Amino acid sequence: MVYSPGFIAQCEQEKLHLSGAIQPHGVLLVCDRQGLVSHVSANVADWLGENATPAFLLGQALPHFLHEVDASAASLNRGERYVGQCHLAEQEFDVVVSDNGEQRLFELYPVTAHARPLMAPVTSQPLPEDKAELAKQCEQLLQTLQEMSGFDRVLYYRFLPEGDGEVTAEVGREAGMGCYLGLRFPASDIPQIARELYLQNPWRTIPHGKAEPVAIVSREEGAVPNLSWVDLRSASPIHVEYMTNMGVSAAVSLPIVLGGELDALISCHAATPRQLTVSQLSAMHAEVNAFNLRLRDYKARRRLQVFDGLQHRFGQAQAVMMRHGSLEAAWPELSQWLLYTFQADGAVLTIGDTHYTQGSVLSMEALAALKAQVGQDDRSVWISEQLAHDCPGLPLTAVAGVAVVRDLALDPHHTAELYLCREETLYQVTWGGSPDKPVDYRQDGRGIAPRRSFEAWVEQRFGHSRPWSPSARLYLLKLRALLQKAKTLPEEKTASGSR
Known part of the structure; x- marks a missing residue:
């Protein structure tokens, strides 16, 4: 398969975790090991009050209203996170605390209106007996996630051994968003650097793809915090264009991990901007994690069955050898x-x-x-x-x-x-757009953009x-x-x- 070398190189070199900006639906504060604020997002005064400017906060101790959350997250190790709540005046925040090995990062999400009550967790599912039952449980999971999120479409995007991805299950409420079931996508659509970040986070959300990112202001010039475990991290401009070309304004992705490898992504798409609360995302993650555990156990049992069948078949071969x-x-x-x-x-x-x-x-x-x-x-x-x-x-x-x-x-x-x-x-492979032309070169010389067409394109492989x-x-x-x-x-x- 032929991919554009420039596109792949640009995607892999894009340091997503060092974007230096966040999405505007929250606020970010970063503290050093001494408990002093080293970075804040430029929109901090919008939510914490007109006196809470970057100039006022940088170099100071963590604001008092975050002390209780900070104490609860005191034992965090690198890559771990803690979810809590706090109040400032009459404003309530969901707070996600993470540690990047050098700093403590606080994501504050203003709770402007409480979401409708969450669905009760689905009844515990048994371990699938076969592929048909596994596929049924997968579709039930997608339906549950769609109901919990209110998104228009939910896809199960499985990674193939060669790195390409294939949509193996899909549920949707709007026919106008198209159907991706059975389509394959080239490996370059989700670069390895992005896959590593999916492995490290329970979810990735982009509530409004076209929203302008907010810069992170640093106490020291040129110092950029590692945002590997920060969901507020700004979206890649290339990915935002990719979403636009698919007719997607908001997206949530939840990883399926087996043996430390990214096995699949569950992607939720909405045609209009849509933001979920941390509680909603946590509940969706719990549903995905339960399925992930069943999938892991199913795969383990299948390996044992293969091994048992292998023993039986090779017993036959051994008998042939002994006979002759x-x-x-x-x-x-x-x-x-x-x-x-x-x-x-x-x-x-x-x-x-x-x-x-x-x-x-x-x-x-x-x-x-x-x-x-x-x-x-x-x-x-x-x-x-x-x-x-x-x-x-x-x-x-x-x-x-x-x-x-x-x-x-x-x-x-x-x-x-x-x-x-x-x-x-x-044999034939049906792609979501031509895999040999995954990008379009811009006419103004500013580099490259994701392809615009995702219509089914049939490749005959010789x-x-x-x-x-x-x-x-x-x-x-x-x-x-x-x-x-x-x-x-x-x-x-x-x-x-x-x-």
């Missing part, structure tokens, strides 16, 4: 087992200069080129779904995907390699095999251990059916 006594003798039956187990179109076993084959396989020239390419990698298992791309100089072949098991030590003098082959398969399953590598490592137990010596002549 050697790898060469077992090959006719073992190769059929390999094709079935790994859904392969062909298999090649090389022991020295002897090649045992079954089905549709690589030519000897292609096999030599692949062996040279794989030899540059130190992994025991090497997998490709686009062999012509991953192995430069490969001769023309119908095989588009391979899984290679390397360096099988059969005895002190002989090693073997196993190649499982899959033929080319033409030169790819069927994807290998997520468990394929585990299966192949188990297979490698099994085959290394097979004591065998190669025959001097080429085996029947080999090339």
Whole structure:
């Protein structure tokens, strides 16, 4: 896939956590380790009174009305947060306190009108039994979040292994906002630097994308606070344009995290500006977290089921080996087992200069080129779904995907390699806009902007095999251990059916 190098570089170099500004729906105060105010947002007097100017607050002790909240958050460590409330005169604030390792940051959200009573938490859901039940619970979650937030559309945006994203579930109340279900988006739409911030925060809100950001005023010239854990952090101008191009004025994103990695984002969209209270966001986060835990347990149980199935299947392969006594003798039956187990179109076993084959396989020239390419990698298992791309100089072949098991030590003098082959398969990917043109270059020379069109764009992929399953590598490592137990010596002549 082709992305604009300039766009990706600009997105990744944009220091989102050092924006030096906040969104205008709240106030920010930052204190150093001595408890003195080091930064304030320029709008502080609008909410804390005309005497609470940056010039008055900077270098002074934290305002008295925040002392109780500060004391409650005293044990915070870097990256942690505390949620509380405070009052100043007749104004009530929700306060989120976080620690960036050097400073204590106070986000103040004026509570101008209390939200309608929150929905009661949904009944505790059981662990999903299968994919269908998991999909049902996911859709129920999106419906719950839409009702809690009042937003127009809620999407479940799952990240694929290659970094792209795909909308796998969607609920919406307004047909005019379009449908993104089933569409895929290039990895550059959510740069890695933004993904890291999603990992560190329970939610990210942009109540009004077109609202002017508010500068942060510093006690020391040029000092910019780290806003990694501050939801008030100003929105990236590129992201704001992206939202506008989608017809979105307000957005809330909640991460799904598995194994320390960002597995998905739940994105809530509104066509008009909409701000949620901290209480509403906390309640939505609780719902997402409950689903996240069920998803984690479901995945763990699926891995155990895969392992149990693996043990059973490899017990069958071991019985074949024992029945025939050697790898060469077992090959006719073992190769059929390999094709079935790994859904392969062909298999090649090389022991020295002897090649045992079954089905549709690589030519000897292609096999030599692949062996040279794989030899540059130190992994025991090497997998490709686009062999012509991953192995430069490969001769023309119908095989588009391979899984290679390397360096099988059969005895002190002989090693073997196993190649499982899959033929080319033409398939289609439906993108939200063309992935080869993710940006538009501005006419005034000011750089680049996100693409404007998100209409379904169908890509036909050539030169790819069927994807290998997520468990394929585990299966192949188990297979490698099994085959290394097979004591065998190669025959001097080429085996029947080999090339």
